[in-house]
Amino acid sequence: MSRGGGGGHVRVKTSRGRTAQSTRWLERQLNDPYVRRARAEGYRSRAAYKLIELDERFALLKGAKRIVDLGIAPGGWSQVVRKQVPAGIVVGIDLLPVDPIDGVIILQMDFMADEAPARLTEALGGAADLVLSDMAANTVGHPQTDHLRTMGLVEAAVDFACGILRPGGGFVAKVLAGGADNDLVAVLKRNFTAVKHAKPPASRKGSSEWYVIAQGFKGRAES
Numbered sequence: 001m002s003r004g005g006g007g008g009h010v011r012v013k014t015s016r017g018r019t020a021q022s023t024r025w026l027e028r029q030l031n032d033p034y035v036r037r038a039r040a041e042g043y044r045s046r047a048a049y050k051l052i053e054l055d056e057r058f059a060l061l062k063g064a065k066r067i068v069d070l071g072i073a074p075g076g077w078s079q080v081v082r083k084q085v086p087a088g089i090v091v092g093i094d095l096l097p098v099d100p101i102d103g104v105i106i107l108q109m110d111f112m113a114d115e116a117p118a119r120l121t122e123a124l125g126g127a128a129d130l131v132l133s134d135m136a137a138n139t140v141g142h143p144q145t146d147h148l149r150t151m152g153l154v155e156a157a158v159d160f161a162c163g164i165l166r167p168g169g170g171f172v173a174k175v176l177a178g179g180a181d182n183d184l185v186a187v188l189k190r191n192f193t194a195v196k197h198a199k200p201p202a203s204r205k206g207s208s209e210w211y212v213i214a215q216g217f218k219g220r221a222e223s
Contacts, residue, residue: 034046037049045074045075046076047077047134048080049200049201050134051076051080052080053200053201054172054198055084058170058196060130060132060172060213061130063129064085064088064129064130065085065087065088066088066089066124066129067081067088067089067090067131067132068091068093068130069081069090069091069104069132070092070093070133070135071093071094071111071133071134072092072094072104073094073095073098074098075092075104077134078092081132086103089105089125089126090105091106091124092106093107093108093116093120094108094111095109095111096108105123107123112153124164127164127169128161128165128166129165129169129170130165130169130170130171131165131170132172133153133157133172135153135154135157135174136150136174136176137150137153150174150175150176151175151184154174154175157173162217163220165217166217167217167219170192170213170215170217171215171217172211173211173212174209175197175212176210184212185212190218191214191218192214192215192216193215194213195214197211197212197213198211198213
C-alpha cells in the first residue's frame with residue numbers, strides 16, 4: 001500500500017490471494033471521503049450520508065415520530081434517524097444480522113415473507129410517519145433481471161407503506177437508473193401529493209442507484 005505524492009491518494013498493491021477486482025474495491029474504499037467521514041463520525045456505512053443529504057433536501061425526518069427502515073443492514077440509516085429523531089420509534093428489518101442500535105427494534109427476517117408486515121406493524125405500535133427502503137435485490141449481472149428484481153422489492157415496499165403510513169406521511173425507496181417505472185410512479189402519484197426522484201451526492205457517480213421520494217400520503221386510497 002502506498003500514497004501518491006501530493007494528493008494523498010492511496011494505492012493498493014495486488015497481493016497473493018487478492019483479485020484485481022477486490023484490490024480496486026479496497027483502493028476505492030480507502031480513497032472515498034464518505035467512508036473516511038463515516039468512520040470519523042461513527043456511522044456504520046457511507047450510506048448514512050445518502051439519507052442525511054436526502055433529508056436536507058426534502059425534510060424527510062421533520063416531525064417524524066414512527067419510522068420504518070426496510071433493509072436496515074448494516075444500520076447507517078437508522079443511526080441517522082436516531083440522531084435526528086432521538087425520541088422516535090424506529091423499527092428495521094433485514095435478512096442479514098444487524099448489530100444492536102440503541103433505541104431501534106430490529107427484526108431479522110425476510111421482508112417478503114407473508115408475516116413480515118404484521119410483525120413490523122406490531123413492533124411500531126401505530127401508524128408510521130415515514131417508511132424508508134434502501135433495499136436492493138442481489139445482482140446477477142444481467143441489467144434487466146437486476147432491475148426487475150429490485151423493482152419488485154420497491155413495489156412491495158410501496159404496498160406496505162400505503163398500509164401503514166398516516167395521512168401526510170412519507171416514503172423513500174432506492175430504485176435503479178431510470179427511476180421508478182411508469183406504473184409505479186402512477187401508483188405513488190395516486191397515493192401521495194408529491195413524487196420526485198433524486199440522486200444524493202453521496203451516491204457514487206458510477207452507481208445506477210436513484211431514490212424515489214413520495215411525500216404527503218393521502219390516506220388509504222387505491223393502490
